[in-house]
Amino acid sequence: MGPAHAACALLSLAPLLVLGVPPIWTQPEQVHLSYPGESGSMVVTWTTFNKTESYVEYSLMGGRLFEMTAKGEASLFVDSGKEKRKMFIHRVILTGLKPAATYVYHCGSAEGWSDIFFFTALNNSTSFSPRFALYGDLGNENPQSLARLQKETQQGMYDVILHIGDFAYDMHEDNARIGDEFMRQIQSIAAYVPYMTCPGNHEATYNFSNYRNRFSMPGNTESLWYSWNLGSAHIISLSTEVYFYLEFGLELLFKQYEWLMKDLEEANKPENRAVRPWIITMGHRPMYCSDDDQDDCTTFDSYVRRGRNDTKPSAPGLEDLFYLYGVDVELWAHEHTYERLWPVYGDKVSSSPHSCIYSLCSGSVTEMCVFLFKVFNGSKEQPYLNPKAPVHIITGSAGCRERTDRFNPNPKEWSAFRSTDYGYTRMQVVNATHLYLEQVSDDQYGKVIDSIWVVKEKHGYSSWF
Numbered sequence: 001m002g003p004a005h006a007a008c009a010l011l012s013l014a015p016l017l018v019l020g021v022p023p024i025w026t027q028p029e030q031v032h033l034s035y036p037g038e039s040g041s042m043v044v045t046w047t048t049f050n051k052t053e054s055y056v057e058y059s060l061m062g063g064r065l066f067e068m069t070a071k072g073e074a075s076l077f078v079d080s081g082k083e084k085r086k087m088f089i090h091r092v093i094l095t096g097l098k099p100a101a102t103y104v105y106h107c108g109s110a111e112g113w114s115d116i117f118f119f120t121a122l123n124n125s126t127s128f129s130p131r132f133a134l135y136g137d138l139g140n141e142n143p144q145s146l147a148r149l150q151k152e153t154q155q156g157m158y159d160v161i162l163h164i165g166d167f168a169y170d171m172h173e174d175n176a177r178i179g180d181e182f183m184r185q186i187q188s189i190a191a192y193v194p195y196m197t198c199p200g201n202h203e204a205t206y207n208f209s210n211y212r213n214r215f216s217m218p219g220n221t222e223s224l225w226y227s228w229n230l231g232s233a234h235i236i237s238l239s240t241e242v243y244f245y246l247e248f249g250l251e252l253l254f255k256q257y258e259w260l261m262k263d264l265e266e267a268n269k270p271e272n273r274a275v276r277p278w279i280i281t282m283g284h285r286p287m288y289c290s291d292d293d294q295d296d297c298t299t300f301d302s303y304v305r306r307g308r309n310d311t312k313p314s315a316p317g318l319e320d321l322f323y324l325y326g327v328d329v330e331l332w333a334h335e336h337t338y339e340r341l342w343p344v345y346g347d348k349v350s351s352s353p354h355s356c357i358y359s360l361c362s363g364s365v366t367e368m369c370v371f372l373f374k375v376f377n378g379s380k381e382q383p384y385l386n387p388k389a390p391v392h393i394i395t396g397s398a399g400c401r402e403r404t405d406r407f408n409p410n411p412k413e414w415s416a417f418r419s420t421d422y423g424y425t426r427m428q429v430v431n432a433t434h435l436y437l438e439q440v441s442d443d444q445y446g447k448v449i450d451s452i453w454v455v456k457e458k459h460g461y462s463s464w465f
Ligand SMILES: [Fe+2]
Pocket: 165, 166, 200, 201, 202, 284, 333, 334, 335
């Protein structure tokens, strides 16, 4: 073959050389942990693009590597985009873990194993003081807080991460490749500590299917709403999106509301509230905010706060329910800012002359109006010492392609502290009476720009009086 022929032969091979060897579709990726709610357990979730078996091999840190094996299941997830991309979501539940012990693990099958990761099984003592990082609205593009969160998580600063809705921007895009990339991106956090989630508006496409399929939260609602306990806290995760995407079923709103009532009722039984006195909620869209946009929380008649009157039957909001059951702290996101509120109820800090409480009786909403004259701050000097209403935190500035939001220059009286810096919140439930919150500014290289202690000598509805 002459040189010209040889060159032609090489050129004809060029497409093959460019395409190269296809990836190994049995290799695990997007590894993440979640807590299934049972003491001594942990769920490992990951993705492969071909069907494989689902195993986790694990061992106590320092022990013989991978001496234990747990088997789980894979479920097929077909994205609803044009390409109908398929992937397998693997779930393995580890049980019988020693509380507070550190384990090393990898996941996969004989056809491919993940890297090695480690986690500490959650301490199941009610005197445990768990440390959380929490935020919402973290995307693939401009995920500004992510590097700091990765380092701090790997340094062992957190026991749990709470992601309060809005992931990836958006998981369904590019035939769910954006979802894949996001899950790869958070593996450096979520493979080390339980990554607990709730849905946001950016998950709504195809009826939240990427969210429902990719995460593994406790309960049987496909991660839409659930509750769990840690230390002296009962933590409730909910979907505020049931108030906005009625096309996916108004009945979901009522189902969740009924579940919330039952869950709060149970959590308030004296024997339960005595050991888990803190009730903390997390939901994506806040009831209150002072941002300069037209979001639900900027309006007095917020759907989340006051419900909807344009549905049949009319839909109850969450503020009265949470107040009635003595919810202590409410965590929100959606606004790409940080805002801390004074203890607030009925849009007021100082007094609420009139309030109506809704309840569900035999499937219909009943309304009970009460008259209240009171101050919700614990006192002018120490507003969070025995507050008389829930404390709201809005933390949606982790970083995403939509950048940060702007504030309204004239906030209402309940707005205590605001920041448009990128960042996230740290929370520690120290004991039955003390809870600490602080805001980290990533723009200011990790500086703590706000902090409060919420101190409650009494919890529950009666503590408001
Ligand atoms: Fe949002």
